[in-house]
Amino acid sequence: MRLLVHSGFFFAVGEEEPAYALTPSSKLLVKDNPNCLSSFVKLPDQGGGANNNSSRQEGGDATASSSAFERAYGMPFWEYTDRNAGFNALFNDAMAEDSGMMNLVVGDCCGAVFRGVESLVDVGGGTGTFARIIVAAFPGIRCKVLELPQVIGRLASGRNSSGKLEFVEGDMFQCVPSAGAVLLRMILHDWKDEECVKILKKCKDAISSKGEGGKVIIIDIVMDEKKEVDHELVQTKLNFDMVMMFMLNGKERTEKEWERLFLEAGFQRYKITHLFGFRSLIEVFP
Numbered sequence: 001m002r003l004l005v006h007s008g009f010f011f012a013v014g015e016e017e018p019a020y021a022l023t024p025s026s027k028l029l030v031k032d033n034p035n036c037l038s039s040f041v042k043l044p045d046q047g048g049g050a051n052n053n054s055s056r057q058e059g060g061d062a063t064a065s066s067s068a069f070e071r072a073y074g075m076p077f078w079e080y081t082d083r084n085a086g087f088n089a090l091f092n093d094a095m096a097e098d099s100g101m102m103n104l105v106v107g108d109c110c111g112a113v114f115r116g117v118e119s120l121v122d123v124g125g126g127t128g129t130f131a132r133i134i135v136a137a138f139p140g141i142r143c144k145v146l147e148l149p150q151v152i153g154r155l156a157s158g159r160n161s162s163g164k165l166e167f168v169e170g171d172m173f174q175c176v177p178s179a180g181a182v183l184l185r186m187i188l189h190d191w192k193d194e195e196c197v198k199i200l201k202k203c204k205d206a207i208s209s210k211g212e213g214g215k216v217i218i219i220d221i222v223m224d225e226k227k228e229v230d231h232e233l234v235q236t237k238l239n240f241d242m243v244m245m246f247m248l249n250g251k252e253r254t255e256k257e258w259e260r261l262f263l264e265a266g267f268q269r270y271k272i273t274h275l276f277g278f279r280s281l282i283e284v285f286p
C-alpha cells in the first residue's frame with residue numbers, strides 16, 4: 001500500500017493505521033466510472049506484443065519490413081485480432097474506453113472543427129464510441145463507421161436507433177465511403193509512411209463537401225520532445241512510439257513528418273490544435 005500511495009494510486013488518511021481512498025488515477029480503473037480505462041490498462045499484458053518476451057527479443061531489428069509482433073506471432077496484428085476472439089474483444093473494449101474520454105472535450109473544444117460538417121466517416125472507428133459522442137454532441141451530423149469484419153461482426157446492429165449512425169464493413173486501403181468529412185482517430189500512427197499516404201489519398205477521394213467542412217480530421221500524437229516541457233507527457237508519447245513500432249511497425253510523428261505525408265497525399269494545407277493530454281487534432285484540407 002505504501003508503494004501504491006507513493007505512486008499516486010491511493011491517498012492514505014491517518015498515520016498509525018491509515019485508511020485508503022481512491023485518487024483520480026485509481027478512479028480511472030473503477031468499472032462503473034463512465035471514464036473507466038481498465039481494459040486499456042490490461043491490453044499490453046493480454047495481447048503479448050510489446051510486453052511479450054519473444055517479441056522483445058525480436059525488437060532489435062526496427063528496420064525489418066514486418067513488425068516485431070508479426071515476427072513473434074507469425075501474423076500481422078490485425079490478423080491476430082481476427083483470429084483471437086478474446087483478444088479482439090479486449091482490444092475493441094480498450095479502444096472504446098479510450099475514445100470514450102473524448103466526451104470530456106468534444107462539446108467544449110470541437111464546435112469550430114465540426115462547423116459545416118453534415119456527414120462524417122470515422123475510418124477505423126472501432127465499435128463506434130467516438131461516432132456516438134459526435135452525433136450526440138452535434139445533432140446535425142450523420143456518421144458512418146468504417147471497420148474491419150471482426151469489429152463490425154461483434155456489434156448487435158448496423159445502425160443506431162436515431163438512424164444517424166451506420167456501420168460499414170470494409171478496408172480503408174480499398175475504399176473509404178463518401179462523406180462531407182473524414183475522421184481518423186489514432187489510425188495513422190499504426191502505419192508506415194507509404195501506407196499512411198495510401199490511406200490519406202483514399203480519404204481525400206472520399207471527401208464530398210467542397211465547403212468549409214470538407215477535410216480530414218486527424219486525432220493523433222504530434223512529437224515535439226525538444227520543445228515540450230512536461231516530462232511525463234513526453235514520456236507517454238515516447239512509450240506510444242515504442243508500442244507502435246513493436247506491434248505494428250507504426251510510429252509517432254513530428255509536425256514535419258506529418259506535413260510530408262499530407263503534401264505527398266495531395267493535400268494543400270493543415271492546422272494543428274493541441275487537444276488535451278498527449279493528443280493533437282489536425283485538420284487537413286484538400
Ligand SMILES: C[S@@+](CC[C@H](N)C(=O)[O-])C[C@H]1O[C@@H](n2cnc3c(N)ncnc32)[C@H](O)[C@@H]1O
Nearest residue numbers: 095099124125126147148170171172173185186
Ligand atoms: C488503434 S485502433 C483505433 C480505433 C478508434 N479509431 C479509436 O480511436 O478508438 C485502429 C482501428 O483500425 C481498424 N483497422 C485496421 N485496419 C483497417 C482497415 N484496413 N480498414 C478499416 N479499419 C481498419 C482496427 O480494426 C481498429 O479498430
